[in-house]
Amino acid sequence: MMAILDSAMIMPRTCAAADQVLLLDTVGSTNTYAADLVREGVLFGTHGANGVNAGKSAWSGHEIVAIAANEQTAGRGRLDHTWTSVPGESFIVSLVVSVPVSIMRDLSVSGWLQMIAGCEVRDAIVGAVRDCGGGFDENIGGISLKWPNDIFVDGRKLGGVLAEMVPITGCGDRVAIVIGVGLNLAIAQERLPIDMAMSLQLIVHNLPDAAVMRDAIAARWVQGLRSRLADFEEDPHREAVRAREAMIPICWTLGKSCEAHFVDGTTLRGKAVALNDDASLTIEDQEGVLRRVSTADVGVLSK
Structure with a gap:
């Protein structure tokens, strides 16, 4: 049976950064779970007793909810690829945000949202490694992004990003985006799922355990994405240009x-x-x- 764990104890940094954090012991898919909560009106809806709007007079539209899991049994990647995990090895986090419907309808800018999320995850990994006193192997290249949604290190896959749009119950002008990220944090070389996969512990020295790294990365990701989404909503075309300029030098x-x-x-x-x-x-x-x-x-x- 799926259990909700004490996120304040286990992911304190993320709890400080996000508006709400749900930490599950096991789940089929954090993205599916998050999307269901949005569709049911529990998140961002008008009646969810456990939603981010609970006890508030109004929902601002700028909340970020983080849903994390120790284990994912039916994770989904882009184009129906699978992403499964076992406890203590992976970063499995989905963020639920919202953006104006008008931005999603503008195909000249909407494609950048997933890549902005990927860029912020990349920056969060680098920042968390520094926070934890780790150092990258000098023989390994920097973290890059493989178009449109994979996180690579020296040509090997560290993780992936999957963004999905979900209508918000009773809201016509904003739409939820569920952004799921899976990262290999502490998987031994012999247990990597494919030959081209990579795990963070194999390229970075002196890291703490996966739970501490998950919290550090997730907190930085929430902070970075909150700022970028606010800028994007203010001027999506300006931010699309900015995103392209940032993406080109790190695009594998x-x-x-x-x-x-x-x-x-x-x-x-x-x-x-x-x-x-x-x-x-x-x-x-x-x-x-x-x-x-x-x-x-x-x-x-x-x-």
Whole structure:
């Protein structure tokens, strides 16, 4: 049976940063659990006794709720990939935020929201490592992002980001975004799920245990994302430009041979040559034709 744990004791930094924190011992998927709470009106709704609006006269629309789990048994990645975990090894956290519907309808800017979340996770990892007195292996490259949602270290996958839009009960002008992140924190080399996977403990020295790292990373992520979302809501087009400028130097995919797998089963091979203003990726195919990719699973074929 799923149990709700004492988040104030186990994730004190995150509790200080977020408006509400729910910590579960085990869950199928933190994203699914969070989305269900939004649909039921428990989060951001008008009647949820346990929601962020409970006991408040009004919901501001700028709350951030964090939902974390020690174990995830049916986690989902982008394009229905799976992400499972066992206790004590992983960072499994979903943040629930809201943005104006008008931003989500503007396809020239809405694609940046997931990448902004990824950039903030990247910064949170680096900041948390420094906070904990850890040091990166000098032989390992920096943390980068593989378009559009994977967190990489020197060409190996440390984690991923999945953002999903969920309508808010009784609210027509804002929509919830559930942003889930899974990170390999303390998985031994021989237990990594795939050859190209990486775990934080394998590249950083002197880290505390996974629970402490989860709290440190989540707290920084909440703080960073809160600031970025406020800026994005104030001027989404300005922030889209800012996001692109920040993403280009840390985008692992750019300049590399890659293969894009689309939901209809087709595949595109070529070289990633540009990150566009609307957050899409331009791939130059093997005939030299430039193809704009907005939704696909893009794998890097060579470094």
